[in-house]
Amino acid sequence: MREERARRDGHPDPAELLDFCAGRADSRLTRHVEGCPACAKYCDEQMRLWSLLDVWTVEPPAEVCDAHLLTRLQAAERPGLRSLLRGWLAGISWKPAIPAAALFAVWVAFTTPAPAPVPVHTVTTPAAQTVEAEQAASTLEDLEMLQQLKLQIG
Numbered sequence: 001m002r003e004e005r006a007r008r009d010g011h012p013d014p015a016e017l018l019d020f021c022a023g024r025a026d027s028r029l030t031r032h033v034e035g036c037p038a039c040a041k042y043c044d045e046q047m048r049l050w051s052l053l054d055v056w057t058v059e060p061p062a063e064v065c066d067a068h069l070l071t072r073l074q075a076a077e078r079p080g081l082r083s084l085l086r087g088w089l090a091g092i093s094w095k096p097a098i099p100a101a102a103l104f105a106v107w108v109a110f111t112t113p114a115p116a117p118v119p120v121h122t123v124t125t126p127a128a129q130t131v132e133a134e135q136a137a138s139t140l141e142d143l144e145m146l147q148q149l150k151l152q153i154g
């Protein structure tokens, strides 16, 4: 009993346990973790978490979707390119095409490929939510651009 209590007080601190998880433990630490269910459990949970993070890193959303979004985001980040496009669009009689263009924008917004099916624990990552938010913002910008175009022409 007394020995159990002494060991409990003598637990390595979490930083040392993380060293053990990363394979950087000295023999004293290794002996402690191997003989201490509480510390072994802590290390086991940490290593499971790390392996989940590894899986998450290795399986990003579909590459096609990434490339598509990247292109759109890059276009949105370059006002020069955007105003160039706007000028080009204004020089053309688009009036008959506007309803079709608006429909196309909506169609693009709803048919953009969703991220590939991934294990449940990766679906609700903050990164995936950010991508969706950025996608929505980009679509809104496109619609806004179409409205401005309509005002310029009409």
Ligand SMILES: [Zn+2]
Pocket: 007, 010, 011, 012, 032, 033, 036, 038, 039, 040
């Ligand atoms: Zn311990």
